[in-house]
Amino acid sequence: MCRRQNCRKRAVLEHPNRGGIRVCKFSPNSLFLVSGSDDETLCVWDVLSWRLLRNLKGHEAFVVTCAFSPDSQWMASGSNSGEIHIWDMSLNFGNCLVKEEVHDLGVAACDFSILYGYDGEPYENGKYLMATCGQDNLVKLWNVLCNGVLSITFTNRYVLSGHTAPVLSCCFSPHGKLLASGSFDKTVRLWNPLNGTAVKIFEGHTRYVTCCAFSHDAVFLASGSNDKTVKIWQIENDSQSEEAGVSSTSESFNQCPVTSTPSSTSSAPMQSISSSMPHWQKPINRWTVDEVCCWLGHIGYSNYEDNFRQNVIDGSELLSLTQESLEKSLRIMAYGIRNKIIRARDFLMEDATPGISSQADFDYTPDEYLCPISREIMQDPVIAADGYTYERAAIESWIKTAPDTESNCQNADTTSYHKLKTLESCLKRNRTANVMRKHIVKIWNSFI
Structure with missing residues (x-):
């Protein structure tokens, strides 16, 4: 933990079993910090003293996601086993009231909305709307009704289908009238959670989408991907009203000309490698050293370009590279990196038209x-x-x-x-x- 003013380390927190940490979240009232771990437990920490308040047990797999209700009274957690647990964070602190299997093969993310009903009334009297997503390619919406302090009614409200691969992230907009989800299918989808309808599909990433987040005013949506970019999508153009973000499904949804790649100034999706790098159409054994280094940079290892240049690795030499030559001649000591380069080279050899498709199996x-x-x-x-x-x-x-x-x-x-x-x-x-x-x-x- 660090202070915001000077970024100095304030505390180091560790689970009792010293498991790897998969997720951590502050409560909206800033009283608690919750962390979920590979040891199948959650830890609740006091923000003022950084003291461990409770070690929550009950999951039977890695805890990968958690979310607080808007009033900080409840906390939901999800695991690789596909279960969602809901914990009391107030009167019966640490008591688990819901254990429900919600996704085949595992839950990837969950989030609470500030709205509840079909007409979009704010949450009140223990009524909440929650979203989950997972490895079954689905996004699901749930009604969470608190019956006093001893029980919770947890029922499915909508099943949102459309993604064609596991869904890794989901989040509500700050005003609660939009829900975003990002998936292995390389798309970000926008939904109306109040009626369970699809609003818009954002396409442009070339690898799977790992996360998404709304700006505080819900004007922008950011999505991060394994293609090493963050794309910013504009939700509203001419109106700051919440209604504009829900009703418009055409021009109001445009990708902004912003990505994390410094040279990118266009909002158009990334072109295929085969069209943007014409030399990839040549047989590999005819590549020059510069072309091999260009390919090396594309697969993410530009820091080894000097090694390749010093050893004059052209296309013919690339085809003959082995684990031993990469380690001893090119001084690439990491086993994983050597293996990655060999596998990427093999995909090129298998593909008659090398390009973005040569790495499709990684997606x-x-x-x-x-x-x-x-x-x-x-x-x-x-x-x-x-x-x-x-x-x-x-x-x-x-x-x-x-x-x-x-x-x-x-x-x-x-x-x-x-x-x-x-x-x-x-x-x-x-x-x-x-x-x-x-x-x-x-x-x-x-x-x-």
């Missing part, structure tokens, strides 16, 4: 399928003593370079069956499953 790869060490799709996944899943070759290589940790991996404990079942289901549904083995090793006790 729908959830983070859970990637080895934490190599950051590549796991071919032979194993679960180590720390509870994380790794590519066998990568973790074995890492262990060999850190022998002091080997003894710690000799006594591994079995990971919960629920996690494995969730991962297996994800693999079967995901389009990248054909490159992964069906067998998941539950445990290993030693390294060969």
